[in-house]
Amino acid sequence: MMFADRLKEARKAKKYSQAEISRMLGVTQQAVGKWETGRSTPDPQTVARLAEILDTTADVLLGLQKSPSEAPAVGRYAFSRYAECLIPVVGTVRAGYGSLAFEEDYGKEYASVKDPQNYFYLVVKGDSMEPRISDGDLALVHRQNTLDNGDLGVLVYGADGEGTLKKYIQRGNSVVLHPFNPAYEELVIKGEELDHLYIAGKVVETKAKW
Numbered sequence: 001m002m003f004a005d006r007l008k009e010a011r012k013a014k015k016y017s018q019a020e021i022s023r024m025l026g027v028t029q030q031a032v033g034k035w036e037t038g039r040s041t042p043d044p045q046t047v048a049r050l051a052e053i054l055d056t057t058a059d060v061l062l063g064l065q066k067s068p069s070e071a072p073a074v075g076r077y078a079f080s081r082y083a084e085c086l087i088p089v090v091g092t093v094r095a096g097y098g099s100l101a102f103e104e105d106y107g108k109e110y111a112s113v114k115d116p117q118n119y120f121y122l123v124v125k126g127d128s129m130e131p132r133i134s135d136g137d138l139a140l141v142h143r144q145n146t147l148d149n150g151d152l153g154v155l156v157y158g159a160d161g162e163g164t165l166k167k168y169i170q171r172g173n174s175v176v177l178h179p180f181n182p183a184y185e186e187l188v189i190k191g192e193e194l195d196h197l198y199i200a201g202k203v204v205e206t207k208a209k210w
Contacts, residue, residue, distance in 0.1 A: 004038040006061050010054040011036075023131050024053055026167065026180035043150060087111045087140065089121040111140055111205070118143045120201070122154065122165070128179040129165060133206050139165060141201035152203040157189065157196060165203065 022029040034040040051058045089106035109121050124137045147153045147168040166177035174190035
């Protein structure tokens with residue numbers, strides 16, 4: 001059985017349509033269709049996200065294991081082998097093109113991570129990342145100053161230090177901050193504008209409605 005067949009089987013077992021999967025991932029339905037017909041394959045991060053949505057593991061989808069119980073954890077379960085520790089909720093991030101305020105203190109929230117000092121939580125504000133991420137959700141962010149193409153990141157942009165939670169896309173010599181909600185436009189940053197783009201971290205997990 002090929003990846004395409006395993007993906008289709010897992011989707012049908014959860015009674016999701018291709019359209020529902022595409023909305024949760026923030027991709028087109030055509031992309032999901034291509035995965036299920038074998039015309040293309042998703043990147044590793046998307047495979048992990050698919051596994052999370054379909055309550056399985058990446059290794060099962062990839063055919064490396066026969067059942068989730070035999071495979072290593074991925075997605076939201078990837079950190080389960082680490083002890084839970086309190087991570088500071090250091091501020092809010094507006095899921096639009098608003099400001100990122102690290103100074104706000106919302107207390108602490110538990111997470112199972114290897115190096116807790118390198119993580120922080122942010123409360124999502126706004127609806128530009130709907131339907132995958134909603135207003136009031138908690139985003140667990142790993143502190144880092146680089147992102148891979150397609151990563152979901154927290155980025156600070158502009159002379160005023162405006163922050164945003166968006167999908168990070170490298171397109172030629174420019175960087176695109178991509179919202180999942182089609183009601184919002186992409187923000188394209190290029191040329192000297194790139195000097196004012198700061199990557200605060202990578203979103204590794206979200207929790208619904210804090």
